[in-house]
Amino acid sequence: MxxxxxxxxxxxxxxxxxxxxxxxxxxxxxxxxxxxxxxxxxxxxxxxxxxxxxxxxxxxxxxxxxxxxxxxxxxxxxxxxxxxxxxxxxxxxxxxxxxxxxxxxxxxxxxxxxxxxxxxxxxxxxxxxxEAREEATSRLASLTPRERQVFEALIDGKSNKEIAISLSISPRTVEIFRAKVMQKMQATSLSMLVRMGLRCAEV
Known part of the structure; x- marks a missing residue:
């Protein structure tokens, strides 16, 4: 510090x-x-x-x-x-x-x-x-374009089914991308992911 x-x-x-x-x-x-x-x-x-x-x-x-x-x-x-x-x-x-x-x-x-x-x-x-904002932004940059779409949909509060419809992919595929997003962002919960999204939006 x-x-x-x-x-x-x-x-x-x-x-x-x-x-x-x-x-x-x-x-x-x-x-x-x-x-x-x-x-x-x-x-x-x-x-x-x-x-x-x-x-x-x-x-x-x-x-x-x-x-x-x-x-x-x-x-x-x-x-x-x-x-x-x-x-x-x-x-x-x-x-x-x-x-x-x-x-x-x-x-x-x-x-x-x-x-x-x-x-x-x-x-x-x-x-x-x-520091938390910089770390979240760095992690966000590691997402692929499709993972970024799923990330943005998740922090907008959309369900897996809604994401699947909006991206024209299957709910199972959404689950796979969601797991990758959570892993890359190092988020242990959806609420943590949303907080990261809010931090990134402030940059």
């Missing part, structure tokens, strides 16, 4: 250092940046990460940074906002832009850790699902 990074962005060095110390003390890999522009100039290459950003910063404010990250990384980089200037309309706007949490200063360190752990857990779930 990937160890996801947490990037802390803010011009208040004392706050930034305290957050880094808090996170690292919990065994979380964390890096700090003094501004949004400094962060974007040295944009890390990680596919997934968690971002903690202050809202009020010189040059580029947190809201603008969030919009940039939403375009660049989307849900793969969840954002936690810290601010001393709580504004309900802005909070709603930022949540719509993808911010997962909005924390006011002064904050409880446990509140930060809870938010970060929530983000990291979500990223781990995304990673597991992504």
């Amino acid at each position: 990937t160890q996801h990074s947490v990037f802390v962005i803010g011009d208040d060095q004392a706050l930034r250092d305290s957050l880094l110390m808090l996170l690292r003390g919990e065994g979380i890999r964390a890096r700090g940046f003094p501004s949004a522009t400094a962060f974007l100039d040295a944009l890390p290459e990680e596919k997934t990460a968690c971002v903690i950003t202050d809202l009020r910063m010189p040059q580029m404010e947190g809201a603008e940074l969030i919009r940039h990250l939403s375009r660049l990384r989307g849900e793969t980089w969840p954002v936690i906002v810290i601010t001393g200037h709580a504004e309900v309309p802005l909070a709603v706007q930022l949540m719509k832009a993808g911010v997962v949490d909005f924390i006011e200063k002064p904050f409880d360190p446990n509140r930060i850790l809870e938010a970060v752990r929530g983000c990291l857990s979500a990223l781990e779930r995304q990673e597991v699902e992504s």
Whole structure:
């Protein structure tokens, strides 16, 4: 499992250092940046990460940074906002832009850790699902054209008899192809096969 990074962005060095110390003390890999522009100039290459950003910063404010990250990384980089200037309309706007949490200063360190752990857990779930999707897609590619037709019919909920009629083959032949599909897809049940089909459809 990937160890996801947490990037802390803010011009208040004392706050930034305290957050880094808090996170690292919990065994979380964390890096700090003094501004949004400094962060974007040295944009890390990680596919997934968690971002903690202050809202009020010189040059580029947190809201603008969030919009940039939403375009660049989307849900793969969840954002936690810290601010001393709580504004309900802005909070709603930022949540719509993808911010997962909005924390006011002064904050409880446990509140930060809870938010970060929530983000990291979500990223781990995304990673597991992504790996499962890639595996299902790879298995699907191993099917012959006829097996693929039977697979698609099965996940559409069609019975062996319905598949036989639609493909102009015998029910016995459908059973043979169905067994091959289950074997190649490494599915132990029809429900498992359907889940694989749904994952493949998301690619």
